[in-house]
Amino acid sequence: MDLGNFFNSKNVAIVGVSRNPNKIGHVIFRNLIDGEFSGNIFVVNPNVQSILGYVSYKNISQIKEKIDLVIIAVPAKQAVKVVNECGRKKIKDLIIISAGFKEVGNNKLENSLQKAIKKYKLRVIGPNCLGVLNTKNKLDTLFLPHYRLKRPKQGGISFVCQSGAVGSTILDLASREEDGFAKFISYGNAIDVDESDLIEYLASDYDTKVICLYVEAIKDAKKFMKVMKQTTKRKPVIVVKGGMTEEGNKATLSHTGSLAGSAEVYLAAFKQTGMIYAQSLEDMFNYARILEGSIRPKNNRIQIITNGGGYGIICTDAVVNNNLRMAEPSKETKRNLKKYFPPIVILNNPMDLTGDATTERYRLSIEACLNDKNIDVLLLVVLYQTPLITTDVVDVITEFKNMHKKPIIVVSTGGEFTQILKESLQNNGVPCFTYPENAVKSIKALVDYYL
Amino acid sequence: MDLGNFFNSKNVAIVGVSRNPNKIGHVIFRNLIDGEFSGNIFVVNPNVQSILGYVSYKNISQIKEKIDLVIIAVPAKQAVKVVNECGRKKIKDLIIISAGFKEVGNNKLENSLQKAIKKYKLRVIGPNCLGVLNTKNKLDTLFLPHYRLKRPKQGGISFVCQSGAVGSTILDLASREEDGFAKFISYGNAIDVDESDLIEYLASDYDTKVICLYVEAIKDAKKFMKVMKQTTKRKPVIVVKGGMTEEGNKATLSHTGSLAGSAEVYLAAFKQTGMIYAQSLEDMFNYARILEGSIRPKNNRIQIITNGGGYGIICTDAVVNNNLRMAEPSKETKRNLKKYFPPIVILNNPMDLTGDATTERYRLSIEACLNDKNIDVLLLVVLYQTPLITTDVVDVITEFKNMHKKPIIVVSTGGEFTQILKESLQNNGVPCFTYPENAVKSIKALVDYYL
Numbered sequence: 045m046d047l048g049n050f051f052n053s054k055n056v057a058i059v060g061v062s063r064n065p066n067k068i069g070h071v072i073f074r075n076l077i078d079g080e081f082s083g084n085i086f087v088v089n090p091n092v093q094s095i096l097g098y099v100s101y102k103n104i105s106q107i108k109e110k111i112d113l114v115i116i117a118v119p120a121k122q123a124v125k126v127v128n129e130c131g132r133k134k135i136k137d138l139i140i141i142s143a144g145f146k147e148v149g150n151n152k153l154e155n156s157l158q159k160a161i162k163k164y165k166l167r168v169i170g171p172n173c174l175g176v177l178n179t180k181n182k183l184d185t186l187f188l189p190h191y192r193l194k195r196p197k198q199g200g201i202s203f204v205c206q207s208g209a210v211g212s213t214i215l216d217l218a219s220r221e222e223d224g225f226a227k228f229i230s231y232g233n234a235i236d237v238d239e240s241d242l243i244e245y246l247a248s249d250y251d252t253k254v255i256c257l258y259v260e261a262i263k264d265a266k267k268f269m270k271v272m273k274q275t276t277k278r279k280p281v282i283v284v285k286g287g288m289t290e291e292g293n294k295a296t297l298s299h300t301g302s303l304a305g306s307a308e309v310y311l312a313a314f315k316q317t318g319m320i321y322a323q324s325l326e327d328m329f330n331y332a333r334i335l336e337g338s339i340r341p342k343n344n345r346i347q348i349i350t351n352g353g354g355y356g357i358i359c360t361d362a363v364v365n366n367n368l369r370m371a372e373p374s375k376e377t378k379r380n381l382k383k384y385f386p387p388i389v390i391l392n393n394p395m396d397l398t399g400d401a402t403t404e405r406y407r408l409s410i411e412a413c414l415n416d417k418n419i420d421v422l423l424l425v426v427l428y429q430t431p432l433i434t435t436d437v438v439d440v441i442t443e444f445k446n447m448h449k450k451p452i453i454v455v456s457t458g459g460e461f462t463q464i465l466k467e468s469l470q471n472n473g474v475p476c477f478t479y480p481e482n483a484v485k486s487i488k489a490l491v492d493y494y495l
Numbered sequence: 496m497d498l499g500n501f502f503n504s505k506n507v508a509i510v511g512v513s514r515n516p517n518k519i520g521h522v523i524f525r526n527l528i529d530g531e532f533s534g535n536i537f538v539v540n541p542n543v544q545s546i547l548g549y550v551s552y553k554n555i556s557q558i559k560e561k562i563d564l565v566i567i568a569v570p571a572k573q574a575v576k577v578v579n580e581c582g583r584k585k586i587k588d589l590i591i592i593s594a595g596f597k598e599v600g601n602n603k604l605e606n607s608l609q610k611a612i613k614k615y616k617l618r619v620i621g622p623n624c625l626g627v628l629n630t631k632n633k634l635d636t637l638f639l640p641h642y643r644l645k646r647p648k649q650g651g652i653s654f655v656c657q658s659g660a661v662g663s664t665i666l667d668l669a670s671r672e673e674d675g676f677a678k679f680i681s682y683g684n685a686i687d688v689d690e691s692d693l694i695e696y697l698a699s700d701y702d703t704k705v706i707c708l709y710v711e712a713i714k715d716a717k718k719f720m721k722v723m724k725q726t727t728k729r730k731p732v733i734v735v736k737g738g739m740t741e742e743g744n745k746a747t748l749s750h751t752g753s754l755a756g757s758a759e760v761y762l763a764a765f766k767q768t769g770m771i772y773a774q775s776l777e778d779m780f781n782y783a784r785i786l787e788g789s790i791r792p793k794n795n796r797i798q799i800i801t802n803g804g805g806y807g808i809i810c811t812d813a814v815v816n817n818n819l820r821m822a823e824p825s826k827e828t829k830r831n832l833k834k835y836f837p838p839i840v841i842l843n844n845p846m847d848l849t850g851d852a853t854t855e856r857y858r859l860s861i862e863a864c865l866n867d868k869n870i871d872v873l874l875l876v877v878l879y880q881t882p883l884i885t886t887d888v889v890d891v892i893t894e895f896k897n898m899h900k901k902p903i904i905v906v907s908t909g910g911e912f913t914q915i916l917k918e919s920l921q922n923n924g925v926p927c928f929t930y931p932e933n934a935v936k937s938i939k940a941l942v943d944y945y946l
Contacts, residue, residue, distance in 0.1 A: 066882055148839055193880040194910040207805025209850065213878055213908035217929065220910040260808060286805055291821055292812035295845055324932035325809065325908070354658025354737055357711060358776065361743035370742055388599055394746055399660065427664055429644040431517055457664035457776070459645040459671040478668065481775035 047237065047245040049137040050169060051178040051227055053112035057086040057104060059126050060118035060142075061095055068141060068187040069117035070095075075184050079195065082181040086111065104129050113137045115175065115185050120144030123171065124156050131164025139185055140170035146233050147172050154235065161236050173232025174208040177215070179225050180251060186230075188212055199224010200253030200336040204242045206231065207286065210258050214325065222470040223333055226251040238263040240271040247275040254279060254335045256328055257319075260286040260296040262310075269317055276318035280335045280493045283319050284328045285310050320489055327485065330477065334486040337475035338451040340494045343420040345371035346487065347413050348394035350425035351401035351433065355455065355480055356394030359423055362484035368491060371419040377412045384408050399430050403437040410441070414449045421487055425455045425480065428462045438465055442472040451490065455483045498688065498696040500588040501620060502629045502678055504563035508537040508555060510577050511569035511593075512546055519592060519638040520568035521546075529641055530633040537562065555580050564588045566626065566636050571595030574622065575607050582615025590636055591621035597684050598623050605686065612687050624683025625659040628666070630676050631702060637681075639663055650675010651704030651787040655693045657682065658737065661709050665776065673921040674784055677702040689714040691722040698726040705730060705786045707779055708770075711737040711747040713761075720768055727769035731786045731944045734770045735779045736761050771940055778936065781928065785937040788926035789902040791945045794871040796822035797938065798864050799845035801876035802852035802884065806906065806931055807845030810874055813935035819942060822870040828863045835859050850881050854888040861892070865900045872938055876906045876931065879913045889916055893923040902941065906934045 056076070060069040069089075076085050077096065086109070087095055090102045101107050104114065104126070114130050116123055116138060123142045130138055145154040154171075161168050169175060175185030179198040186193065196218040205211030208230040215228055227249065229242050239259055246252045255275065262268045275281055287296040288307040314321045320335075322328035346363050348370075350356040363370055370393050378391045385405065390396040395413075397405045406426070413419050426437060445452050454476045456466050466476045477483035507527070511520040520540075527536050528547065537560070538546055541553045552558050555565065555577070565581050567574055567589060574593045581589055597605040605622075612619050620626060626636030630649040637644065647669040656662030659681040666679055678700065680693050690710055697703045706726065713719045726732055738747035739758040765772045771786075773779035797814050799821075801807040814821055821844050829842045836856065841847040846864075848856045857877070864870050877888060896903050905920055905927045907913050917927045928934035 071882075188880045189882060192882065192912045194912075205805075207803065207808075209803025209878055210805035210809070212880055213803070213806075213913075216880060216910040216913065217908055218910075220914065258805065260805070284809075286808040286812065289812045289815035291815050292808050295808045295811050324930060326930045326932065352658065352660025352664070354656075354661035354709065354711070355664075357658075357737040357743050357746045358661070358735075360746050361737065361740045364740035364742050427660055429639045429663055429667060431522075431640060431643065457668055459667040459669075461643045461645075462664075462667065463671065479775060479777045481777065 045167065045237070045241050047167065047241065049112050050139065050176055051183060052181065053137070053183065054083045055086065055109050055111050056083055056113045056115065056183065057088060057107060057111045058115045058117060059088040059104065060116065061087045061089050061100070063092060063095055071187045071189060072115060072117060072141070072185050075186065075190060078190055079182040079184050081183055083183065084109070104133055104135070111135050113139065116140045116142060117187070118142060120150065120153055120171070124153065124160055127157060127160045127166065131160060131166060136166055138166055138168045139175040140168055141173060141175055141185060141187060143172040145171050154233070158235060166236065168236040169229065170232045171235060174212055174230035177228040186212055194219035196223060196225040199226060200251065201225045201256060201332045202227040202246045202249065202252040202254070203256040204229050204231065204239055204246070205258045206239065206260050207258060208232065210325070214329065217329070222467045223329070224336070234263055240264060240267045243275055243281065244271045247278050252279065254332050255281045256332050257281060257283045258286065259283065265313070269313060272317035272319055281319045282322050282328050282331045282335070283314055284322050284325060320493060326482070330482050330486045331489040334453065334475045334490050335493065337473050338453065338490055339448050341420045341451050341491055344491045344495060345369045345418065345420045346423055347371040347373060347419040347421070348423045348425065349397065349406070349409050349413065350394050351397045351399060351430060352425060352427045353396050355425040355427070356396050359425065359455070359480045359484060360394055362481045366484050366488040368484070368488055373413065374416050374418050377416045381409060381412050400432050401430070402432045403434045403440055406437055407440050410444050414444060414447070420450060422450055422452045423455065423483060423487065424452065427458070428456060428465050429458060435465060438468045438472070441469060441474055445472070445474050453477070453483055453487060455480045496618065496688070496692050498618065498692065500563050501590065501627055502634060503632065504588070504634065505534045506537065506560050506562050507534055507564045507566065507634065508539060508558060508562045509566045509568060510539040510555065511567065512538045512540050512551070514543060514546055522638040522640060523566060523568060523592070523636050526635050526637065526641060530635050530646065532634055533632040534634065535560070555584055555586070562586050564590065567591045567593060568638070569593060571601065571604055571622070575604070575611055578608060578611045578617065582611060582617060587617055589617055589619045590626040591619055592624060592626055592636065592638060594623040596622050605684070609686060617687070619687040620680065621683045622686060625663055625681035628679040637663055645670035647674060647676040650677060651702065652676045652707060652783045653678040653697045653700065653703040653705070654707040655680050655682065655690055655697070656709045657690065657711050658709060659683065661776070665780065668780070673918045675787070685714055691715060691718045694726055694732065695722045698729050703730065705783050706732045707783050708732060708734045709737065710734065716764070720764060723768035723770055732770045733773050733779050733782045733786070734765055735773050735776060771944060777933070781933050781937045782940040785904065785926045785941050786944060788924050789904065789941055790899050792871045792902050792942055795942045795946060796820045796869065796871045797874055798822040798824060798870040798872070799874045799876065800848065800857070800860050800864065801845050802848045802850060802881060803876060803878045804847050806876040806878070807847050809931045810876065810906070810935060811845055813932045817935050817939040819935070819939055824864065825867050825869050828867045832860060832863050851883050852881070853883045854885045854891055857888055858891050861895050865895060865898070870901070872902045872904070874904050874906065874934060874938065878909070879907060879916050880909060886916060889919045889923070892920060892925055896923070896925050904928070904934055904938060906931045
């Protein structure tokens with residue numbers, strides 16, 4: 045199924061744009077304008093002449109230009125009529141934002157929607173969804189105002205999400221953490237396009253480096269298995285499954301109107317297809333960050349470099365607990381660094397540059413470890429609280445990262461000042477973490493995917 | 496051991512205040528001035544007449560006023576001399592910031608320091624430490640500049656920390672998350688005052704509601720067990736242990752110069768004494784937040800109220816996975832709420848107020864659940880991205896929290912706008928979390944401590 049129009053349409057029509065700024069259609073329209081969507085927007089509302097300076101069309105048929113994608117934001121009862129109209133006009137791709145179908149027990153309405161889709165061979169995302177966000181051309185159907193929900197910057201993570209709330213809030217959080225997203229899709233009831241179709245599309249999408257999936261119930265298990273097996277060979281797919289417990293499973297029924305299977309079955313399926321199972325949204329987010337930002341490690345030997353002794357120990361515990369290996373720096377590395385460092389610096393693993401570490405100490409030790417064949421992954425703890433760490437440490441780390449020799453992951457715990465430098469590093473494509481345990485757990489996900 | 500002077504001294508002397516703003520003594524002096532320490536500061540440096548407008552004394556003996564506490568920031572070799580001088584002047588309480596003792600293999604120097612302490616019956620925190628922070632009177636010996644390390648606001652968490660780096664960075668992080676601290680102590684080599692002494696003091700400290708401990712090795716196991724057994728009866732003590740793995744244990748040797756025991760022994764000791772073991776710094780921080788901010792729950796039946804269906808399911812899974820119970824709201828609660836809510840609202844557990852939830856829906860449902868005898872703890876998912884949640888939801892939740900009927904915990908995931916409202920709630924004493932799984936894990940810690 046070619047889903048390109050859902051992300052790359054030039055001419056987009058929104059049906060159901062009220063003048064009331066709180067109504068869904070209006071918010072979507074506003075967001076496309078404010079977000080500087082690179083295509084053309086057409087507005088349909090039979091009751092008014094114009095909205096925010098745009099001509100308002102009586103219906104889809106009135107628009108002379110060729111429409112690539114229609115966003116439907118009318119009440120559920122009117123949606124079927126609009127869908128039929130689109131079908132007659134030979135517009136194939138629709139996003140139905142409207143809620144009030146199967147998820148509230150309105151199976152009759154969902155069925156007549158289904159009929160229209162079949163009749164005209166349409167491709168539909170939704171209903172009961174937020175639709176899509178493409179950070180590249182700013183095509184954005186999320187009906188949540190920008191001031192409440194910031195859109196993340198452009199990047200390599202794509203997120204397929206059965207729950208609009210989960211997806212949108214994670215996007216918003218990502219905007220604060222400087223994580224970059226390619227595409228987001230909230231697919232709701234999945235009356236036509238489902239999670240497998242979307243992931244199949246993202247597998248071939250050049251901008252997508254990592255795929256995240258939040259799912260409560262798989263629609264077509266066979267199709268899912270097939271698509272996942274193929275996709276995970278090309279790029280990592282991280283999955284969080286809602287309703288893994290019996291009680292959670294019951295709750296999904298009323299949420300999406302579809303039945304979830306048992307936890308064991310899902311876990312086995314995820315494993316068999318090579319997906320990365322995340323136990324929490326936080327883990328998913330962390331795994332996505334490292335898998336997007338890091339190159340492939342050669343092996344699982346981790347070298348810790350730190351300017352805080354306690355952090356070195358916590359990282360060591362985490363490396364062991366996650367079944368990774370502590371690297372043993374070569375004699376040559378130690379001998380070389382010994383020349384430059386005061387005796388207080390511990391040239392081992394963890395390598396403790398101590399509290400008076402300078403940026404230069406980081407430069408020297410990172411360089412030596414990148415050249416050391418005993419080391420596969422560099423875990424840097426950089427605590428910016430000590431005055432001798434100058435802010436150009438960000439540039440030093442970025443330069444090494446850009447050599448693409450080994451994965452470099454950074455842990456920095458702290459407040460405002462730390463956050464500024466962390467964001468700067470993140471913007472340069474270096475995966476950064478607040479907590480050492482989360483960083484190591486994510487390295488484990490990285491190693492497991494590639495090795 | 497009365498450790499009051501370490502936190503409540505009126506007249507504090509700093510020995511070793513250089514004019515060089517990068518030197519440790521200078522930074523401490525500056526921080527006391529900038530932080531508006533409520534006591535009097537005396538500066539000792541024999542080489543200058545004055546520093547930043549303060550008279551500089553040649554030595555401790557020259558100061559006529561009675562000194563309560565001396566902060567020693569001279570190089571290690573000179574520290575013993577200063578300690579002896581304090582002893583002769585009958586000043587009993589000293590914080591030795593200086594490093595260069597046992598931790599770098601200089602046992603001889605540590606021994607002569609030990610002798611002086613015994614001879615004059617002194618009470619010493621350190622050496623090789625950051626010392627203390629009391630957020631109430633702003634007594635603050637952390638030699639890290641304010642612009643790099645923000646101090647947290649006043650609150651009920653106290654933190655005893657063997658690693659200066661771990662402690663200070665967590666304080667800094669807490670400043671960003673609006674968590675409140677009472678006292679912080681980095682005790683370094685613990686030549687005299689150790690972790691047990693400090694916790695014994697905090698057990699009786701009125702301002703301390705929760706105690707956190709990061710420890711790599713216990714100095715005196717018997718004393719530790721005794722103190723902990725007594726303390727955990729009065730207030731919760733959360734512990735993170737560095738060096739739990741063999742490799743981590745080895746690393747602690749070079750860090751603090753003391754030997755750590757086996758993981759099993761530690762875990763058994765923590766359990767036996769009623770301490771709360773946290774597996775990560777993030778867990779410790781989260782547990783501290785909930786134990787500081789929440790009242791005692793009657794039982795372990797959790798009611799979830801949400802405006803995002805997916806979050807309701809994730810919370811449900813987490814409740815079950817953490818061996819907590821899902822509450823079953825009474826028929827009366829459901830009947831009452833049914834009158835006010837549209838049929839789309841699911842009056843169950845999770846209670847899904849749906850994406851168009853208003854502040855009023857939250858008000859009604861929280862009130863009903865607080866009055867429902869089937870419910871012990873309220874877990875509110877409040878996603879601020881939807882326009883109908885007005886910002887006064889913060890006041891509504893705060894008002895209910897101030898009735899002190901049941902624990903109320905809030906989950907809000909998002910970016911800037913969410914953060915502003917979250918901080919506002921946190922400032923009103925409501926424990927808030929970004930990730931639902933962390934919130935539920937913390938509720939488990941709360942329930943386990945009290946039940």
